[in-house]
Every structure is written in structure tokens, then in C-alpha cells.
Amino acid sequence: MRTILKFSLRAAVILVVVAAVVGFWKREEISRLLAVSTLFSEEKIVANFSHMDSAFLSQELDRGTGPVSDLPQGDPMDLPGSFDTWLSERAVTALVVMKDGKIRHESYHKGTGDEDRRISWSVAKSFLSALMGVIVEQGAIASLDDPVEIYAPSLIGGAYEGATVRNVLNMASGVTFDEDYLDQSSDINKMGRVLALGRSMDGFAADLEARFTSPGAQWQYVSIDTHVIGMVIRGATGRSIHDLMEEYIVDPMGFEAAPYYLTDGYGVAFVLGGLNLRTRDYARFGQMFLQKGLWGDRQIVPARWVTASTRPSAPTAAGEVQYGYQWWIPSDAPEGEYFARGIYGQYIYIDEARGVVIAANGADRGFREDGAHDQNLAMFRTLAASLE
Template sequence: MRHLLLAAAAAALLAAPAAAQQAVKPGVPSILQWSPEQQKAWYPAIETAYRVNTIKAGGKVHPLPKAAKQLPDALSDAYMAQNDVSGFLVIKDGKIVAERYGLDRKPQDRWTSFSVAKSVTSTLVGAAIADGKIKGEDALVTDYIPELKGSGYDGVTVRQLLMMSSGVKWNEDYTDPNSDVARAGTAIVEPGVNPLVSYMRKLPRANEPGTKFTYNTGETDLVGILVSNAVGKSLSAYASEKIWKPYGMERDAVWVTDLAGHERGGCCISMTLRDYGRLGQFILDGGKAAGKQVVPPEFVARATSPQIKNGAPERGYGYFWWMPVSGAFEGRGIFGQSVTVFPEDRIVIVLNAAWPEATKRERSMARTAFLNSVREAAKGL
């Protein structure tokens, strides 16, 4: 459990230093150091703090009708109050059975995702495979990021990156200012080369690719660069084309960029609470939008089922999705963000929050217990 929580906490650290240098106005601290007042002000409006690209929504909105029976507010009152929850949404069989807001948030307000963005990036890989832009999960990373040729990424496949098992040596210690996660991508050292790529191509190999799970936020950003290179457009434009417009997201989203102006594949998309729900529903529905298969069903199945053991008391790790023992698959972000899908029950649960700490064992345990109680209550409706 401790390994899992530390990994989750580190998920945004790669984004933090570079994003701080991309601040819209001077004096914006690292996102990990925001006060409760700054969290409340900037989580729903991150574009006022950091530079972003926009994911355009279309004109048609995917309906999320309200079910006749709703979960009682009493079920979530205590959890929301104790964990600074700004948004709580439950969808069952495509209908809303609970929708609540806190911290003065309104339904039209966005909220930043932290590492839930990783699950979006994984989904865009599947879309690029369907489009024939990526040859398949076994395609070589160096085919799409040629600057990595001759590095520890020689012979590494797209699938191995998605499983966080490239074998490249990586230090995700967020307490060490000299760790890879603290240093990667924070300076442009080779003009014309993304700063993250410049850093990562100098790293040595530690394990045989595909054999060991190593939580590596740098590689989630690398996957974002890989997708952009493959499809010939920005991640924001591609997410708009493949998810936001065809599935019917209700509002434009924004995505924090790195020093080179590239969206960070591992962090910080901001969207509305209902659009988080639509994201979960899109994956639950097998990657279909407007009657079209956007992501291959077999890719969705692998992405949301255990592909590698991750050293935590869970079923394993998929393609940037976590696999809790409850049978769900889950996108997670620090400070209390999650999109949890229970496929057997056709239930999607979204939580947005502003925890006072990035992660804490007691809070993670409380969230798990709360999610399980909500699931049981929703099954009974």
C-alpha cells in the first residue's frame, strides 16, 4: 500500500517544476505547494495559473439523464465534508443517481485531473492504433520518437511504455530534489528537441523491457509525445477529434503544457464533473462514440484489465489504469481525484477534491471504503 501511495503522489511531480516555469503570471508556486485558498481558486481555473491548450467540445452533448431514484445525500455528507470534495458524481446504467458539489463549485466549473490525464493519454493511443497512425501495441517507441534511437529505449514497445515496464532506470523519489522525477523536462537543453525527450534519452537501462513495473511519470509524458508525433497534431486537437466532439462532452477542457508547449501526457486536464463521468462512461461503453468504434474493443479490454503486477495489494496495472481488488478499473490523481468504473455493475463514480496533502494512507483507505459503500448503495437502486 505504501508503495502505491508514494507512486500516486509522485504522479504530478514531473509536471510541477516545468509547469511552474510555464506559469501565466509570475510568482505562481509549484502546484504541489498551493494553499487551500489557492487550490480552491486555481483547480477550477488552472488556465489563470499555468499555460494550457484547449480541447474543443462540439455542439452536441451526450445526455446524462437523472434517474428516477437518487442516492441519499446522507450517504456522502460526511465524506465530502471530511475530504474537501468539490464534486461527487455517480452514474448507473448511463443515468445520474447522485451529483453533488462543494467548495463553491458550480456544475459548469472545470477541475484539474492530475494523473487521471494518464488514462486519457492511454485512450488516445488506442484511437491512434484504430486510425492506423500507430502500427500496434508492439510497435517500437523509436519509430515515433526517433530521437530515442541509440538510448535505453531501443527495442521498447508502446505496450511496455503503457505498462510502465520499459526497463529504463528511473528514480521517482519525490523527496529527492536530484531524482529523475524532479529534474526531467525542466530545461530546454537541446533546441528543437522536447526537453523531456532530451533528458530521458540519456537514462540507462536497468531491467529487461516488459519484466518489471516501475512507476515512471516521465514515460507517461513520453507517450503523449509519441501520440502527437504519430497523428501529426497536438494531444488537445486529437482528444477533441476522438473523444470530446464525437462523444459529446459538454464543455471545452484545458490541458497544461510543458516548456515546449506540448501537453503533458501524465498530468493536468481540467474538465467538468459530468465530463469526467462521460469519460468513464465512454470507456465503460467500450470506446464507442456516435455509433463508431473510436478505440479498438480489444485495446480497451487490455487497458482496463491487469497486464502486469505492480507490487501493490491490487490486481495489477493496465494501460495507465489501476486495478483495485474490488474488480473496478480506476484513473487516479493526487489530492483526491478519481474516476472509478465498476464494469459488472455498469457504475461510474467520480470524485474531485482538494485534499490538504497530495496523498495520505488514511485518506486513500477512506476513499476506497466510501467507493465500495456507494457501489453497494447504487446497486440497490
């Protein structure tokens, strides 16, 4: 009996030691998982969205040694009477409104400041689309109608095999992917845990097997399509998204502060939602697009790509919101109205005809409510119209 007790005690001590070692070894992963579990909580969401590098693996982009590009100030604009109500109801944290290249309104809310680097969420998709335009212009990708596996061979045998580059740009891959943020077992939340645990996003995409329809047949918002775009770009160029974004977007545009991407455990940029910038730099990017890809005396993104990517081309349903190459177009949009959009209230809104760019960040926990997006779009249109 005494021998059994000694053995049991020894085994218990060993288990405690092993658990302690494993806990120490995995402490960063455990910490990131805990951060994910409270990322959107009411008391933490605002601070979290301005400090995502404290919760996830990340890597800064080199902004270069050049001067910050100028965003001149214009006369303060008159704000509509419903403005303050909108700020409160939609939990806006930052807003920059530009007209003809000049800032007409800039404000920060809920304890945030102008130096905060805020999470883009899916606004990052539009940045990646811009980079794709540069790579296509250089000839690294022969055709948008090439199958994605030509550039990303690890996708052979999975759900993405046979989908074209154009299909994934249009969110029309046909790949089954549950985007329900409220369901912990959904694909989007599984992907979040892959990121938090430092596993491979490439592997996650390659392991998807199911399709709900054939590629190109139907539009359905599938965030992992954007990661596949990143795989295609990396495969076509042999370079990282960080390097390419630094060289072709961040450095020549003179961003105010070094942006950063959240990354997986292999240093691969979380291109579908992990870019973090100051709000004025979101506005800079929008202004460059309004100017058909021109910034100063340099063509950042080919003008024909700006036009092609921001005009409806995806197989969306009649009368519904329209989609281009990772840009949104309202169903009733006049020519030249489009926007980038991320969960919880992140936007870059562009009205070419009026010369207006609006960059907005938010921590809107009600962003999925009926009418929330319509309320934002209505305010952007009201602000743009008031500047005519």
C-alpha cells in the same frame, strides 16, 4: 578616485537596467514559478485546481459545434451515513455518481461549481490511453511491441531506447524516475519546473539516461512514461494530441465545455496530467468506457481496446494493485472493476457489473497518507453497492 566612483555608479545603473529588462522579459516565467511554489498551499489549492490556466501555459481543445450529449437524471440515491465524513476528510470538491447512464448524485463542495474545469492530474493518462486505442485501430502504430524510438527518434541514445510501446503503456519502461512530490530535487518536480518555465517536455524525456531494470521486467509508476506515449502518438500520426483528442474524443462525445491542456513552451500537451474538464465530462468519459467505447450510435474507442487496457497486464507484484494500459485495477477487483486516478483525489471509478460510474475531484493534501486511497475506494464501492 572620482573616476572609479563614476565607473562604479555607471556599472550599478547598468546592472539595475539589465535586471529590470531581464525581469520584464522573464516575468511570465517568474510568475509561473511562483504559482508552482504555492500551487498546493492550503489556502489556494481549491481555487488553483479550478483555474490552472491562470498559472501555466495552456491551450483549449475545440469541442466542435455539435450539441452537448445528454446525461439524463435518475432518482436521487440514498447516501451512506459515512458520506459527509468522507467528503470532509478527503477534501472532495466535486462528485458525480451515475447508474445505468443516469446521474443519481451530483454535488460540489468547498466553493466550487458545476462549470469549473478541474485539473485531472494523472486521470489524463487514461484519456491518452483511449486515444492510443484509436490510433492503433487505425494502423498508424504497427505493433505495441515496436520500440518507442521507431515513432520518436529523439529517444535514441537515451533511457527509453529499446522500451516498447507496450512497456510504456504498462508503466514498465525500467526508466529511473523519482516520483516524490515532497522532494524539490525529485524528477517529478524538475519536470514541473520544465513545464512552468516553458521548456521542452520532449527534451526532458529524451535527456533521461538511467534505468533501474530492463524494459518489461518490473512495474514501477513512472509518469514520464505517459509523455513518451504522447511522443509515440504524435510521431506515428504527424499530428498534435490536441487535434487528435478533439477529433476522436471531445467532439463526437459532445462534452459540455471546451477542455484544455496545460502545455510546455512548444505547445506540446502535458498529457500525463494536464487535462482540465468539467466533472460531468469526466463522468461522460467513464460512461463511454463502461459501454465498451460506445457513445450514442458511435464507437469512440474500439471495444477490444477498452477490454485490453482495463484488464491487468503490467508486471506488478503479486497481491499488489494491478495495472493495465494507463488504468488501475484493485488487487481484489472482481471482473470489470477499474479506475483512473490522479493525485490529490481525482478519480474515474467504473464498476461494469453494477453499471456504475463515479467521477470525483478533490483537493486532498493528505492523499499520500496511509489509507487515503483505500478510504476512497471503499466509499466508491459502498456507493456502487447501494445502487444495486
